Amino acid sequence: MANAYFKVPEPVNEPVRGYAPGSPERASVKKRLEEMSNQVYEIPLIIGGKEIKTGKFGESVMPHNHKHVLARYHLADASHVEQAIAASQEAWKTWSEMPWHERAGVFLKAAELLAGPWRDTINAATMLGQAKTIQQAEIDAACELIDFLRFNVHYMTRLFEDQPYSPKPTWNRVEHRALEGFIFAVTPFNFTAIGGNLCCAPAMMGNVVLWKPSDTAVYSNYFVMRLLEEAGLPPGVINFIPGPPAEIGAATMARPELAGVHFTGSTGTFQYLWKTVGENIEKYHAYPRVVGETGGKDFVFAHESAEPVALANALVRGAFEYSGQKCSAASRAYVPTNIWPEVKKLLGEYLAEAKTGDVADFSNFTSAVIDKRSFDKSSAYLAHARESSEAEILFGGEADDSVGYFVQPTVIETHNPHYKSMVEEIFGPILTVYPYDPAKLDETLELCDKTSPYALTGAVWAKERGTIVKLTNALKHAAGNFYVNDRPTGSIVGQQPFGGGRASGTNDKAGSMLNLLKWTSVRSIKENFVPPKEYAYPHMLDS
Numbered sequence: 277m278a279n280a281y282f283k284v285p286e287p288v289n290e291p292v293r294g295y296a297p298g299s300p301e302r303a304s305v306k307k308r309l310e311e312m313s314n315q316v317y318e319i320p321l322i323i324g325g326k327e328i329k330t331g332k333f334g335e336s337v338m339p340h341n342h343k344h345v346l347a348r349y350h351l352a353d354a355s356h357v358e359q360a361i362a363a364s365q366e367a368w369k370t371w372s373e374m375p376w377h378e379r380a381g382v383f384l385k386a387a388e389l390l391a392g393p394w395r396d397t398i399n400a401a402t403m404l405g406q407a408k409t410i411q412q413a414e415i416d417a418a419c420e421l422i423d424f425l426r427f428n429v430h431y432m433t434r435l436f437e438d439q440p441y442s443p444k445p446t447w448n449r450v451e452h453r454a455l456e457g458f459i460f461a462v463t464p465f466n467f468t469a470i471g472g473n474l475c476c477a478p479a480m481m482g483n484v485v486l487w488k489p490s491d492t493a494v495y496s497n498y499f500v501m502r503l504l505e506e507a508g509l510p511p512g513v514i515n516f517i518p519g520p521p522a523e524i525g526a527a528t529m530a531r532p533e534l535a536g537v538h539f540t541g542s543t544g545t546f547q548y549l550w551k552t553v554g555e556n557i558e559k560y561h562a563y564p565r566v567v568g569e570t571g572g573k574d575f576v577f578a579h580e581s582a583e584p585v586a587l588a589n590a591l592v593r594g595a596f597e598y599s600g601q602k603c604s605a606a607s608r609a610y611v612p613t614n615i616w617p618e619v620k621k622l623l624g625e626y627l628a629e630a631k632t633g634d635v636a637d638f639s640n641f642t643s644a645v646i647d648k649r650s651f652d653k654s655s656a657y658l659a660h661a662r663e664s665s666e667a668e669i670l671f672g673g674e675a676d677d678s679v680g681y682f683v684q685p686t687v688i689e690t691h692n693p694h695y696k697s698m699v700e701e702i703f704g705p706i707l708t709v710y711p712y713d714p715a716k717l718d719e720t721l722e723l724c725d726k727t728s729p730y731a732l733t734g735a736v737w738a739k740e741r742g743t744i745v746k747l748t749n750a751l752k753h754a755a756g757n758f759y760v761n762d763r764p765t766g767s768i769v770g771q772q773p774f775g776g777g778r779a780s781g782t783n784d785k786a787g788s789m790l791n792l793l794k795w796t797s798v799r800s801i802k803e804n805f806v807p808p809k810e811y812a813y814p815h816m817l818d819s
């Protein structure tokens with residue numbers, strides 16, 4: 277084994293490519309989109325590095341053209357969970373003992389492969405399978421996943437560097453051990469990067485993982501799995517088991533080797549997973565770590581001094597990029613009546629230009645929502661607003677699933693701050709605005725704080741510093757990611773560690789040391805160079 281105190285490369289954020297007309301990156305990704313659109317992949321389970329074909333299939337389709345099948349994926353059942361646990365425990369023996377810098381090398385290599393030869397494939401898969409525009413795929417599947425890999429390797433070394441004080445004649449040390457057992461990574465549809473990170477963060481720390489991807493992201497997540505293999509990930513460290521969520525979840529969480537759950541998705545699912553762990557608590561070899569980042573009802577709160585043009589821009593980007601399917605998306609806004617007419621006019625102008633359609637047409641601003649369930653959910657909110665005397669649809673309001681699951685970016689105005697779409701998470705392209713009297717600032721701030729059980733992201737808009745301080749303090753616990761004069765979306769690894777409180781999750785901040793701490797069990801070691809030879813203490817001596 278090498279004897280050296282290794283340093284990892286200083287991480288920097290992966291630059292976001294522009295894909296402007298005529299650029300080489302645009303031509304290259306368009307070619308890959310075409311190739312992948314013309315192929316139907318067969319996706320196996322990957323357990324212990326082996327492809328497993330079960331003969332029971334799910335389908336990955338294009339949300340923006342739902343008759344177009346991209347892949348047929350084999351479905352795991354409870355017996356494959358057993359196989360995956362056995363494979364992971366075999367891999368644990370060598371992986372958890374492998375020098376940290378060798379493990380780091382796998383993830384640093386994966387980052388470079390993704391930045392280079394794999395970029396088009398994983399971007400194209402995310403565009404086709406999750407209906408992301410090139411901009412949204414690039415910031416997620418390429419840049420954010422690369423950043424998670426590079427920055428987490430760096431944070432891991434900073435954790436290791438933190439060592440205790442050693443008075444003479446002792447030497448105190450702490451070492452970071454992998455958790456005994458396996459981590460269950462349960463991942464959402466909306467960010468390819470989150471799928472990769474929920475597996476890679478624990479694996480980097482020496483753990484082994486069972487990865488249950490979302491049904492609607494199996495396609496891109498499979499290519500991430502292949503990328504990790506290409507980067508040299510040993511068999512069994514991460515096991516890829518798409519399948520019926522309830523069956524896979526129940527079989528996995530019943531096992532004594534469950535060492536942790538790393539989850540991102542809805543609040544309801546997380547609460548179910550947590551309850552199940554609680555019910556099984558006496559079965560486990562150790563207390564499982566439970567980390568979950570969940571839903572939100574993210575707000576934009578404008579003061580009367582807010583600048584209308586920048587605010588309207590932030591509302592369009594913050595609410596409607598990726599059709600509002602970011603957990604961070606602005607879905608309720610509090611806008612004072614002195615600037616609301618101007619902001620409303622601008623919203624109307626921007627939304628009249630912003631097009632919704634196929635991801636292969638790069639002039640589109642956004643595309644379809646992920647599936648029929650999501651389409652129906654957004655449609656129900658639109659129908660409610662159409663019929664309610666408390667709501668008025670200002671822009672958008674149409675939905676059509678004849679080709680793809682298209683829901684137009686929609687702005688609803690309400691004068692009831694507790695109107696349904698001001699309170700509930702929709703996870704679609706619907707923004708509800710509550711215009712308020714600027715003389716009622718304090719009570720409107722309280723409304724904003726108390727209206728929903730969530731606390732994920734929020735943005736305040738104001739000019740004068742004293743006002744910014746007031747808004748920031750009033751909404752202290754209303755968001756784990758808080759923005760001043762910016763939109764509430766678009767956090768960047770290494771810049772704004774991400775996560776929320778209250779019903780939005782355990783706030784363990786993805787892409788930070790705080791998250792990595794969950795995936796390690798620290799051993800304190802005290803060594804005494806000169807142990808005492810006299811058992812008696814001074815107070816016991818004769819005077």
Ligand SMILES: NC(=O)c1ccc[n+]([C@@H]2O[C@H](COP(=O)([O-])OP(=O)(O)OC[C@H]3O[C@@H](n4cnc5c(N)ncnc54)[C@H](O)[C@@H]3O)[C@@H](O)[C@H]2O)c1
Nearest residue numbers: 463464465489490521522525541542545569570571572603
């Ligand atoms: N806070 C964050 O960082 C963050 C990030 C992204 C998404 N989200 C949230 O995720 C949600 C959207 O994602 P989604 O629709 O994929 O969420 P979801 O809860 O429907 O699914 C998430 C994952 O849980 C799995 N799952 C569902 N039921 C299960 C069960 N009984 N047992 C085991 N696994 C089960 C799904 O198959 C999927 O893999 C939104 O609520 C959004 O706010 C939060």
Ligand SMILES: N[C@@H](CCC=O)C(=O)O
Nearest residue numbers: 602603604765766767774
């Ligand atoms: N980190 C992303 C949101 C991830 C959840 O969907 C953002 O800040 O927009």
